[in-house]
Amino acid sequence: MAPEGVKTTKSHREIAGETRRIKVIRALARKSWVHSAAKLVINYMERRGGTPYQINAIRCFADDFKHAYLREKPCIFTSAFVPNELIYGLGGVPFLPEAASGFAASFGFAKESLAVCESLWYSPDLCSFHRAGVGASVLELAPKPAAVVVSSHLCDGGKRSLYQISQYHDCPFYILDVPYTNSLQSLDRLGKQIEEVAQSLEQEVPGLSKDHMDEAIANSNAACSHYLDLCNLRTNIPSPWRGREALSYVVLFLWSWGSPWLTKFYQALAKHAGDIVQSGEYPVRNERFRLAWLNLRPYYSPRLFDYLEDECEVSIAFEEFSYMYWDPLDARDPYVSLAKKIMSNPGWGPIERRLEVINRIVGEFSVDGVVQFAQWGCRQHNGGASVLSDYLRKKGIPFLNLDGDGVDARNSGEAQSLTRLGAFVELMESRNIRNSR
Amino acid sequence: MKPGSYVMGIDVGSSVTKGVLLLDGQILSTFMLPTGTDLNVTAGECIRRLLSNRELTQKDVLYTVSTGYGRTQVEEADRTITEITCHGRGAKALVPRAGLVIDIGGQDSKVIRLDEDGMVADFVMNDKCAAGTGRFLEVMAERLGMSLLDFGRMWKTARKPANISSTCTVFAESEVISLLSRGIAPDAIIRGLCDAVADRLLGMVHRVGLVPDVVMTGGVSKNEGVRLSLEKKLSLKVVVPDASQFAGAYGAAIIGHELAMRQ
Numbered sequence: 001m002a003p004e005g006v007k008t009t010k011s012h013r014e015i016a017g018e019t020r021r022i023k024v025i026r027a028l029a030r031k032s033w034v035h036s037a038a039k040l041v042i043n044y045m046e047r048r049g050g051t052p053y054q055i056n057a058i059r060c061f062a063d064d065f066k067h068a069y070l071r072e073k074p075c076i077f078t079s080a081f082v083p084n085e086l087i088y089g090l091g092g093v094p095f096l097p098e099a100a101s102g103f104a105a106s107f108g109f110a111k112e113s114l115a116v117c118e119s120l121w122y123s124p125d126l127c128s129f130h131r132a133g134v135g136a137s138v139l140e141l142a143p144k145p146a147a148v149v150v151s152s153h154l155c156d157g158g159k160r161s162l163y164q165i166s167q168y169h170d171c172p173f174y175i176l177d178v179p180y181t182n183s184l185q186s187l188d189r190l191g192k193q194i195e196e197v198a199q200s201l202e203q204e205v206p207g208l209s210k211d212h213m214d215e216a217i218a219n220s221n222a223a224c225s226h227y228l229d230l231c232n233l234r235t236n237i238p239s240p241w242r243g244r245e246a247l248s249y250v251v252l253f254l255w256s257w258g259s260p261w262l263t264k265f266y267q268a269l270a271k272h273a274g275d276i277v278q279s280g281e282y283p284v285r286n287e288r289f290r291l292a293w294l295n296l297r298p299y300y301s302p303r304l305f306d307y308l309e310d311e312c313e314v315s316i317a318f319e320e321f322s323y324m325y326w327d328p329l330d331a332r333d334p335y336v337s338l339a340k341k342i343m344s345n346p347g348w349g350p351i352e353r354r355l356e357v358i359n360r361i362v363g364e365f366s367v368d369g370v371v372q373f374a375q376w377g378c379r380q381h382n383g384g385a386s387v388l389s390d391y392l393r394k395k396g397i398p399f400l401n402l403d404g405d406g407v408d409a410r411n412s413g414e415a416q417s418l419t420r421l422g423a424f425v426e427l428m429e430s431r432n433i434r435n436s437r
Numbered sequence: 438m439k440p441g442s443y444v445m446g447i448d449v450g451s452s453v454t455k456g457v458l459l460l461d462g463q464i465l466s467t468f469m470l471p472t473g474t475d476l477n478v479t480a481g482e483c484i485r486r487l488l489s490n491r492e493l494t495q496k497d498v499l500y501t502v503s504t505g506y507g508r509t510q511v512e513e514a515d516r517t518i519t520e521i522t523c524h525g526r527g528a529k530a531l532v533p534r535a536g537l538v539i540d541i542g543g544q545d546s547k548v549i550r551l552d553e554d555g556m557v558a559d560f561v562m563n564d565k566c567a568a569g570t571g572r573f574l575e576v577m578a579e580r581l582g583m584s585l586l587d588f589g590r591m592w593k594t595a596r597k598p599a600n601i602s603s604t605c606t607v608f609a610e611s612e613v614i615s616l617l618s619r620g621i622a623p624d625a626i627i628r629g630l631c632d633a634v635a636d637r638l639l640g641m642v643h644r645v646g647l648v649p650d651v652v653m654t655g656g657v658s659k660n661e662g663v664r665l666s667l668e669k670k671l672s673l674k675v676v677v678p679d680a681s682q683f684a685g686a687y688g689a690a691i692i693g694h695e696l697a698m699r700q
Binding site for chain 2: 389422427
């Protein structure tokens with residue numbers, strides 16, 4: 001448990017960001033008829049022949065949101081890289097404020113969340129995924145957490161901003177202190193921490209019980225199996241799935257391991273990709289180049305991807321955040337298994353681990369160039385940009401460090417980003433011409 | 438492509454629109470005018486003036502390539518190419534030994550490393566604000582009540598540069614006011630401003646790798662003070678070709694010529 005911090009009072013909500021539409025959304029999210037109506041709409045979409053993987057993705061969130069907002073199950077806030085099998089395994093529902101910020105940006109609600117966060121003295125230099133998460137929580141657009149669980153990897157801003165959220169909601173706060181180096185002792189230490197957090201959550205939060213752990217682990221492994229099928233299909237040239245969509249569905253990859261819906265989602269998505277490969281109806285028909293995309297994307301505008309995929313006919317073959325980095329989990333030893341999952345994250349530990357994964361992506365997905373979306377305020381990714389650039393340059397792989405912001409539109413210039421992307425495509429073209437001589 | 442064919446390159450920059458007309462791959466004429474608010478109208482006017490100077494019409498032009506931030510607004514263009522590629526190609530044509538191009542325009546700055554064929558090997562652009570760009574220098578010149586053309590002369594008379602710590606246009610302006618109020622001589626302030634721009638470019642140069650010859654293009658290439666600061670910090674000569682402002686449009690026209698030949 002963390003020491004008591006500065007309590008954020010409700011009056012902050014009134015300083016900035018509190019608009020009529022925020023009031024409406026906050027109220028609607030907590031009405032049971034809204035969730036019942038959402039279920040009816042999803043069923044209707046399914047009957048009308050909607051795309052199965054999209055329907056399953058909506059179901060995945062609709063189910064969790066209903067439980068969280070209507071307080072049917074304890075809602076546990078987690079930071080982006082906490083293995084949520086732990087939360088589903090305790091019978092709770094996870095909520096990731098950082099990932100929800102991407103949602104907010106997609107639906108145009110991020111502005112208010114960012115404004116309220118800034119009124120709380122958060123620096124605009126902090127990653128906007130964290131700022132918007134704090135703002136949404138203070139505006140009570142997010143559900144009320146019963147507890148907060150964070151890990152010390154990968155982002156420093158995440159654990160600090162989530163601590164503030166736990167103070168605002170006056171709920172227990174747990175931190176998994178992830179060892180930097182990978183060893184048996186580290187695994188043992190982290191496994192024990194996870195077990196202690198599980199026990200403590202079970203005691204502190206009514207409604208949580210470890211009885212669901214086997215089911216969550218089984219769900220995770222089943223989803224993993226379908227996901228690997230999907231990854232295999234994505235090695236196909238041309239790419240069977242649009243990168244912009246893949247970068248949107250990264251939210252499920254971060255959020256839903258352990259949920260029964262994730263298995264259905266990846267199963268349907270793998271089938272969709274298989275059908276595309278069979279039919280030859282590829283989303284970027286005359287694919288000229290294939291990119292690996294590192295970090296996230298701007299969620300408030302699709303313009304960069306319209307340009308890249310539709311105008312330049314360049315596919316995003318695979319994303320760094322979609323890389324499956326852990327082995328199947330062991331239900332007989334769930335906590336050590338979850339510790340192994342955490343410790344396998346290539347973004348943690350020496351940068352060579354990340355470079356190795358990027359190198360594998362480049363090879364397995366036949367990539368022509370690598371773009372790193374340099375999220376404003378992201379120390380984790382931007383800190384290694386120079387090493388990454390040198391590494392790829394030595395391998396002769398074109399690399400673009402594209403400055404931008406995933407949530408806060410004020411932090412990037414679209415015209416400049418388009419010029420950089422365009423010049424990068426031209427650079428790959430000129431290399432092709434030279435290599436063909 | 439038949440002999441006697443005309444090809445055009447139009448560079449719609451944030452401050453100035455430039456045009457180059459080629460005849461059989463050689464520069465026949467150039468023209469530039471302020472970009473203004475309607476990019477399409479400005480580009481049209483640039484094209485009209487380029488052609489009317491030679492008693493030609495659009496029908497006589499085999500191929501047109503547009504570039505610059507307003508490149509998509511040029512109705513007459515057969516193809517759009519980014520200014521990064523065009524400045525690289527134009528600079529290589531103007532200075533055949535060019536290895537690195539520093540292009541400072543009205544609202545952005547770019548450093549482009551070229552390979553031996555004059556193709557872009559790597560590039561970086563400035564951050565999203567106007568720090569260290571042509572607009573930055575314009576605002577500072579306005580605050581000091583002098584022309585940008587005076588910068589070179591003033592740079593040379595300054596005994597030492599004033600310390601300007603920011604290239605943010607707003608912050609640097611308040612620094613300039615503060616320096617003036619402390620009685621610092623304008624020539625020292627100008628040299629300090631030029632050094633601040635050069636310092637910012639220095640980081641970009643080393644990110645892509647310094648490969649001589651270094652060529653400056655874009656509107657700010659005509660600012661002798663910035664060139665002198667760059668030369669001092671890089672410890673090498675920076676080449677500014679006569680047609681440095683037209684490098685982007687010239688590069689666009691060269692690419693247009695190549696594309697027309699493939700048709």
